Amino acid sequence: MTEVTDIQSDSPTANRSMLLKWSWRELWHGQLWPVAVALTLIIACVFALAALVVRVEKIMVDQGRSMIAADLVFRSANPVEQPTLDKAEQLGLVVSQQIRFGTMTFSDEAMQLVSVKSVESDFPLRGELELKSPSGIHHQVQPGELWLAERLFDLLKVEPGDVLAIGDAELKVSGTIVQEPELSFNPFSQMPAVLIHADDLDSTGAIQPGSRVQYRAYFTGADSQLKALQEQVELEPGQRWLSETSQGRTGDVIEKARQYLSLTLILVILMATATLVLTCMHYASTRTEVVAMMKSLGASKKWLWQWLARQLGMLFGLALVAGVAIGALLEYLLRVPLVDVLPDPLPGIGFTPLVVSVLVALLVAIPGMGIPLLKLVDAPAISVIQRMDSWQTSNKGYLLALLPLAAGLLWLGSNGLMWLTLLGLAAILVILAVVGVAIVRGLKRGRWGAAITLALSRINRSPMATGAQLAALTSSLMLLTVIWLLRSDLLADWQQTLPADAPNVFALNISPEQQRAYLDMLDQQQVMRSEGYPVIRGRITHINEEDLLERSQQGDRQERDESLRRELNLTWRDSIPVHNEVVAGEWQATNGVSVESGIAERLGIALGDTLAFNVNSQPFSAEVTSIREVEWRNMRPNFYFIFTPDVMAKLPATWLVSFRIEADQQAVINQLGRDYPTVTLLDLRTMATRIQGIMQQVSLSLSVLAGLGVVSGLLLVMTLLRLSLAQRRDEIRLYRTLGASRKRVSATVWGEYGIMALLAGVMAAAGAEAVVAALVKWGFELPVSWHPTMWLVVPLLSLLLVVLIIRSMINSLLQPVRG
Structure with missing residues (x-):
């Protein structure tokens, strides 16, 4: 009992000094360096990934919120109630209101159906509004101003300074809307935009009883405040919250990207955990004889734990410093390919990556290193002269695995x-x-x-x-x-x-007499286009002779579907569009209707059902012969219901076509607007x-x-x-x-x-x-x-x-x- 006995009998200071030197030598010349490398990799990877995730998510959220002009939007078919606005102000949120409606606007030479947005001076709360006038660029709408979408200048034959009539008000055209943050994704409901100030709304007299008006309240503030507001406001029919994750294409992209970011982080942590556990098991197996020898020389478990604790403390400190430094460098290098698309300045990362990397390392290291080390300390002294692959040890060490499990339950939740x-x-x-x-x-x-x-x-x-x-x-x-x-x-x-070749312009309200000539003009200009679709607005009224309105009044959950509260766009064709996929049944030539799978599931529509519709007080019915998968996000003409020609062809309809205008084909849009003034052009290029x-x-x-x-x-x-x-x-x-x-x-x-x-x-x-x-x-x-x-x-x-x-x-x- 020489060295160990002497060490344990020395003064505490000498003992600590000896342990420190020995621990340092063991760290670099023993078998702990692979553990240090594994732990450094864990911290570096988690830090870099967490930092990049924080940046990317902030950027995506900011982009998504810029698309709705605020952090949160309250949309209602009725004026926003004052208690809702009061609650927002009490929570410290910034509030701005908007009223939008469709109306006719008149110039001296023409008239046009437009979408009027009445906004306050602080609009938008997020994103950028760019307005161009002869005097320069502006970013807010002031009282007395009237701003028009670019194509309205050709349609109405006006210039800045001319006067337009909107309802009872006559307003002077201030200039062009170059860019606005919020854009509609529905080509069937989009009209050229007009911006006026909220102070000028009453003078128009355009909002009358029975007018179709939409009211919006925009909020910005901390996420906790926004969440509190949503919890305090009980939605009524016709009301809805809009956020960055609820806006069609971008909302779907952002939500899936968030899921992927979180999943990637989890998988990297899993890989790091497996490696660290195996590395620690290897270290414990290589030090069995050393521990047994020290025990044979009189070392106690307490002394062994002090010896190991110093090694592990130095190891974790070195791994933390090296891991964070390498992780920060790695995160910087990972941003290099994104330099052209990332905003300037970049959003900060705060302390989240550091905290996450340290916590992950600790939660992984405590059981990963603790369990094999507990077994190592229990190694019998006889292992010095007789190699033993296993020995009796306490199973309490496995309770350490509850730490990462509890953390995982808390983090992942539901x-x-x-x-x-x-x-x-x-x-x-x-x-x-x-x-x-x-x-x-x-x-x-x-x-x-x-x-x-x-x-x-x-x-x-x-x-x-x-x-x-x-x-x-x-x-x-x-x-x-x-x-x-x-x-x-x-x-x-x-x-x-x-x-990349998605349609970016829709032409609506093409009369049957114009349809052939309109398509021929697009073909002559070598414009990539879809087929022409006849369009009729109508409602679904019955499923197998059961009145949907009556079921809705009885409170059936399915019948509160939004598609039943408005007119739908109906069409007919000789065949299924090539960009739709039939998932049940098959297309038939007569007395049939093909139903989109989503609305079929929501309303309980099955093959063989008879559906009744009403178009301009004219009822008709058809049998469901097929169910289709529709990709609503591809900006192509898509429909809930597609009929065979014999069902609807005799009803009066207008036509729709979508096409793609390239950057050098602006003249085509202007020419179409002049030659076909009654056709509504929905320019979705921006x-x-x-x-x-x-x-x-x-x-x-x-x-x-x-x-x-x-x-x-x-x-x-x-x-x-x-x-x-x-x-x-x-x-x-x-x-x-x-x-x-x-x-x-x-x-x-x-x-x-x-x-x-x-x-x-x-x-x-x-x-x-x-x-x-x-x-x-x-x-x-x-x-x-x-x-x-x-x-x-x-x-x-x-x-x-x-x-x-x-x-x-x-x-x-x-x-x-x-x-």
Whole structure:
């Protein structure tokens, strides 16, 4: 009992100094450096990812809120009640009101149906309003001003300074609306915009009993204040809250991007956790003899914990400093590809990334390091002279695993997407581990060369160890594959949502006499267009002779659907549009109607049902012959109900066509407006450009995040392989000492890890396909697609990593033990 006994009998100061020096030496010259590297990687990856997530989410939220001109919007069919405004002011929110309505405006030479927006001087609360007059650029509407959408100047034949009549008021045209933050996504309800000040609204006299008017209140403030306002206001029929996540295309993109950001962060943490646990287990196994020796020399558990605590404290401090520094640098490098689409200045990241990275590291490290170290401290002193693979130890250490579990429950809460992912991963990993062990056992029965036979024998020696190793390698490969495949599926969906050649102009109210000539003019100008669609406004009134209005009055939940409170756009065709997909039934030539799947589900419409409609007091009916999937976000003409021609062709209708105008075809729009003054042109180019800009920004951000997740996964896989080979070092050196040739041992190592890599790669591809299919279908609500190339790429990637790691370590592994 020499050194340890002496150390324990020294003064506390000398004892602490000795422990500190020993701990420092153990950290750098022992086996703790792989743990330090793993912990540094965790902190760096989580910090970089969290920082980028914070920035990207702030940017996306800001962009989304700019699209609605506020942080939150209250929309109502009736004037916004004063108690609602009072509650907002009590909560410290900034409030602005708007009233919008459709009316005719008259110049000396023409008239036009327009959408008038009566705004206050502080509008918009978010985003940018750009108004151009002969005197310059303006950003707010002042009393007495009248601002017109650009195409109204041609339609009304006016210039700035001319006078227009809106109702009873005559207002002088101030200039052009160059850009406004809020834009409508519904081509059927969009009219050219006119902006006036709220003080001039009463003078127009345009709002009369029975007028179709929409009232809006805009709010900005802290998220907690906005949430409190929503909770205090009880919505009535005709009222709705609008936020950045409820605005059609952009809302859907932002919400799915948020889900992906959170999911990527979770998956990176999972990969880091698996690596740290295995690294710590490796460290504990290598220090068993050292601990046993110290125990044999009289070291107590308390002294051992002091020895380990100092090492771990220094380790965590070094990993924290290095991890945050590397993470900050990594986050900066990740922003380089986004420099053209990120705003200037960038939103700050605050302390969230630092707090998240530290908490994640602690929650992962406490059980990941604590459980194997508790077992290590219980190592018996006899292990010095007799190697023991297991010994009796307390199971209380496993209670440490409750810490990250409790944190996960608190963090994830009721997030169904996350729980679906985690449960699916757990189930698939267990299945794949069992399948992997079974495959290896099956391979052993075959006839192979000596090296492969020896490799299979080595793998089959410990089924539990093999299963754990395969599960670790497979999980890392599978998680990085999931990150990349989800990113690919999301981007593919968004590209279909608004492709580069999407229509950006709609022409409505084309008379039957004008329809052929109008389409011919578009073709002569080589304008990309859709087919022409006849359009009639009507209501659905009965399903199988059951009155929908009566059911609605009885309070049936289904009948409160918005589609029943307004007239719908109905059309007829000889066939289903090519951009619609029939999911049930089939198109028939006569007495049929094809129904969009969403409204069919909401109203309980099934194949064979008879639907009754009313158009201008003219009733008619048709049988449901097919159900269609419709992508409402692609800016093409889409309809809830499409009839066969015999049902509706005799009813009076106007025609609709959508087309794409390129930057050099502005003259075509002007010519169409002059030649067909009664046709309503809905120019959506500004809206489409803004949406595509947001989607480009989000897409690039998600690609960078996916790249970070994949890189962190690759680093973790390489760490796992290095640890696994390091564990084999003593065994391989023993083979060399006993006379095994370098060639035989080398072939065995290559065979063993080649088999493991191929198995892990194939199982990772299979598992990733299953997880992504479940997430896409039930989490992101997208169509499921398969990725056959991944079944080749992932195994090849796994083999490549094995080749890199083995080649870097093979020489040191093959050195015999020297006496």
